Amino acid sequence: MELFELSVAQIIEGLQNRTFSASEVFKACLNRAKMLEPRISALLSFTEESGMAQAEAVDKALASGEKLGPLAGVPFIVKDNMCTKGIPTTCASKILAQWKPPYNAAVVDFLDEAGAILMGKANLDEFAMGGSTEHSAYGVTSNPWKLDCVPGGSSGGSAASVAAGYVPFSLGSDTGGSIRQPAAFCGIYGLKPTYGLVSRRGLVAFASSLDQIGPFTRTAEDMALVLDVISQKDDHDSTCSRRSRPDYKKALRADSLKGRKIGLIKETLGYKLDPEIKEAFDKTVKFCKEQGAEIVEISLPTMIEYGLPCYYILAPAEASSNLARFDGVRYGLSEDAASLIDLYMKTRAEGFGVEVKRRIMVGTYVLSSGYYDAYYLVAQKVRQLIKREFVNAFKSVDTILLPTAPTPAFRKGELVNDPIQMYMADVFTLPVNLAGLPGLSLNAGFSKDGRPLGVQFIGSWWGEEDLLSIAALHEKAYGTAPIAQGGVC
Amino acid sequence: MSELTFTPVIGLEIHVQLATKSKIFCSCSTDYIGAVPNTNVCPVCLGLPGSLPVLNAKVVEYGVKAALALNCTVNTATRFHRKNYFYADLPKAYQISQYDLPLAEKGYVEIPTEDGGRYHVRITRLHLEEDAGKLVHEASDGRLVGADQSFVDYNRGGVPLAEIVSEPDIRSAAEAKEYVARLRQLVRYLGVSDGDMEKGSLRVDANISVKCSDGRWGDRAEVKNLNSLRALERALEYEFKRQSQLLAEGKTVTQETRHWNDVEGVTMATRSKEEAHDYRYFPEPDLPPLLLPDGYVDKIKETMPELPWQKVDRFEKSYKLNETDAMILTEHIPLADFYEACVKAGASPQRASNWVRTEVLRIMNEQKIEIEDFPIKPAVLAQLVSKVDDNKISTTAAREVFDMMAARRISLEEAMSECGVEEGGISGSNLENMVRGILKNNADVVEIIKTGQDKKGKKQKFLQGLIMKEARGQADPKEAASVLAQLLEE
Secondary structure, three states: OOHHHOOHHHHHHHHHOOOOOHHHHHHHHHHHHHHHHHHHOOEEEEOHHHHHHHHHHHHHHHHOOOOOOOOOOOEEEEEOOEOEOOEOOOOOOHHHOOOOOOOOOHHHHHHHHOOOEEEEEEOOOHHHOOOOOOOOOOOOOOEOOEOOEOOOOOOHHHHHHHHOOOOOEEEEEEOOOOOHHHHHHHOOEEEEOOOOOOOOOOEOOOOOOOOEEEEEEOOHHHHHHHHHHHOOOOOOOOOOOOOOOOOHHHHHHOOOOOOOEEEEEHHHHOOOOOHHHHHHHHHHHHHHHHOOOEEEEEOOHHHHHHHHHHHHHHHHHHHHHHHHHOOOOOOOOOOOOOOHHHHHHHHHHHHOOHHHHHHHHHHHHHHOOOOOHHHHHHHHHHHHHHHHHHHHHHHHOOEEEEEOOOOOOOEOOOOOOOHHHHHHOOOOOHHHHHHOOOEEEEEEEEOOOOOEEEEEEEEOOOOHHHHHHHHHHHHHHHOOOOOOOOOOO | OOOOOEEEEEEEEEEEEOOOOEOOOOOOEOOOOOOOOOOOOOOOOOOOOOOOOOOOHHHHHHHHHHHHHOOOEEOOEEOOEEEEOOOOOOOOOEEEEOOOOOOEEEEEEEEEOOOOOEEEEEEEEEEEEEOOOEEEEEOOOOOOOOOOEEEEEOOOOOOEEEEEEEOOOEOOHHHHHHHHHHHHHHHHHHOOOOOOOOOOOEEEEEEEEEEEOOOOEOOOEEEEEEOOHHHHHHHHHHHHHHHHHHHHOOOOOOOEEEEEEOOOOEEEEOOOOOOOOOOOOEEOOOOOOEEOOOOHHHHHHHOOOOOHHHHHHHHHHHHOOOHHHHHHHOOOHHHHHHHHHHHHOOOOHHHHHHHHHHHHHHHHHHHOOOHHHOOOOHHHHHHHHHHHHOOOOOHHHHHHHHHHHHHHOOOHHHHHHHHOOOOOOEOHHHHHHHHHHHHHHOHHHHHHHHOOOOOOOHHHHHHHHHHHHHHOOOEOHHHHHHHHHHHHHO
16 A cells, blocks of 8 residues: 555554654655646645655654644645635635735644644635636646546545545535535545534635535545544634534444434435436435435425525625625735726736626625615525525434435536536535535445546534444445546556 | 795714724724834734634623613624725725614713703614724825825724714704713713724714705705814804705705815815715624623623713712702713812812812813823812811912912922912911001002092002902901001001
8 A cells, every 4th residue: 555545544543653654654645646736736836845844843753752633744735715824825816826824724723733734735616616626717627537527616626636645635615515516526525514613714705604614535534533623613713613522533433324314305306317326326325224224205395496596696695795805905916007996996807717706796786785685685585494494304314315416527618618507516515505504425436437426415413423424334335435546547 | 925944954973983902803902093004903804815703792892881871772682794895994895884783772862952951862873893994195295185195004994983873863063062072971981982083083974954944855965074073063054054055045955975174164075986885785694693691781781880960960969069060070080080089188069169160170271181190189189278268378379379289290388388378378467567568658548548538448449459469369358458447547
């Protein structure tokens, strides 16, 4: 086994046993990334020097017997919409080219304190708006399983880098499916935690009431290890929950799904799915039964019927406000202009890409007087309705199973000029954000042409442990998914 | 046809900077006056990407205090909204404010009317929000007029504000001034703001329209740049005249924002940058709803200080002062404290009131100082006042000593000796010698009196005046009169 293939848990164990050093692991991962980057383009920047220095520090600490953090020596990558002190944080936008934040995002601090080592920053759809990572100002990321396909998005770079073995884990952000859909497309685990579990401080906001940071990993155990670290409370994020966090590793011990009720959404069963996705989904239903779970059919009519339009009103509305600060006055791109209004117009016209502009315009429109009641307010009511339907559903089930996306990874360019079709790909993921629920995508096989097939489990609020135990059992039953070779064998 | 009459209808929007140590959503200092530009800032108040607001609990406490003093109903479940607009002094391009659920609603301020009555100006709402930064425009020659470049200072950005909106209940410029004065006194009493209009910690925008007796009603103008009570009063008087005249000429008044020019004494329509703002308010997703816990408001009620009208009442009862005097003494808490300390140190309440209202305020004015820096301590003033009360020195002499203490910041004993004032003053043989001298120098007048020509006693009064003048108030007038009479008999 190569060092870059190791899981988080294996790296921790190997370092403790002196099987290898942190520097060796970091170099192996760096080499793997550098070898595949020309094909995959998952990263926007490397943090090679600081990473090597940190790895050496971990080795020194190990040698002197110092107590190490829970993730000491484990390399990771974060999506480039999370602030990293002194390191460019671009959001894959021209408007933030070379912007270096004076602070770390809370999760980056948590990981740093835990001893994990940042190796680079991942590509994304500009400001996390998109589902293919094609809307980046800095190039398109390829799916490491199939280079002519997209890795999904918006956290495509984070997903691709874990799938291809750059690092054992990465962080993404999920506003409407931006962790789960790329996890499905890249054949790995992706978790969007309950809204409020993980601090959003230092995450450049897209839609504040929907955004949530979560991990990508190749094993269920790693998911628990990373979640334990990033889900710390944070008084500097007023929306971060103050409830105490469990030890997520304990959730991995479940030996069956006996007594668990897993819901299938009636309205999604008739949905036109890719046949191979349907097959993977059915196989997962069977798995749940075999593990002793009871399958219950539930009805969530609003989420399927109105979730998509509701989301595409609320998310752009918040985005239009969140992105208004990029005006060329204080930081980032600033075009030469004759007046203040001219500065705004030139900077924003030049700095934002087409998808971001589209959403800013939609969001501005739905908040405008005369339209607010008809759009924003109605969408807020629909959101409440969706939440209420989930509350009712979770009275009769513990977890809900549905496909992550209607299709496997699509080809580059296939949907990029068809925003509506692109939005439709989020139909199964975005209701989860609207309700603030946790959702986990896992790999349930591959298509005949080698594309990963993902399914999604939705937990009740703060139900991450349920999701982790299902993931652990699934991994036990089907084995750990292999590492993508990025067209290199 | 009867003459048309006009009535102004005025409502005020007041922004009060709350005197918390740190800003409303971050821990930066609020002390921006005189600070080096952009030093009291952090990622939160600069609105850097990824930064998040955390509500300062002290701001809520101050807001509730002000709301209670304004007789408002406090909403225990409230929330914040985003008010979206682009401007260089607003780093997030939205202001976190309150919209549909303000912190407090439906209160009033009681103001005295000219006929001695009481009038309630109703408060529509009090809500919390963040202040913006400040733009400084500078031309190539360094002057501010005709600026071709602008600088922005974000030190003020994020300073907490309470916006207090009144109903259009005000019917004159004088009433408006009275309302603001009362409100300012309240926030100062509560210690929630320094209420300084010149420094901008209390900012007033006035909405004024005019109703004509023939039923016509002009559109309202919003008047800005009112940096003092005097400016507020003058601007409203000007606007009332301007709008009344338009209506009298059969013209219409247009709705607009007007800028008060204090030097010219006129209001001017602002360039119409105000083109129908659409602020696209929506609930601030970065802050959960603000839910005040049970008992929170009651607890704050318990910490409320004595309010101005309560103090007036107490001064009238405890010190037997009339209302006007009590109001003057209670205008500021420190002045009221000074007065009370003086009484406590033994001065008679009425005499202490006279001294504080006249002499103390006069010196404060002359020296342009606050009562906290007053050169004479209340206990010392009490000693001085008691000497007058006990007829040990005359009022005139006491005033002289008082002025000496104030001017030179010296002790009572030193000041008395500097002024040549002695307890007991000039009496007995000293007085007699002095009177003899005066009579000698005014032999002609003495002659008139002695020959019985001073029928109305005018000449004798003249001599009495001379004595008192020479004694510089240190002689007892009765004794002086009797000594004078006695010597004239000789």
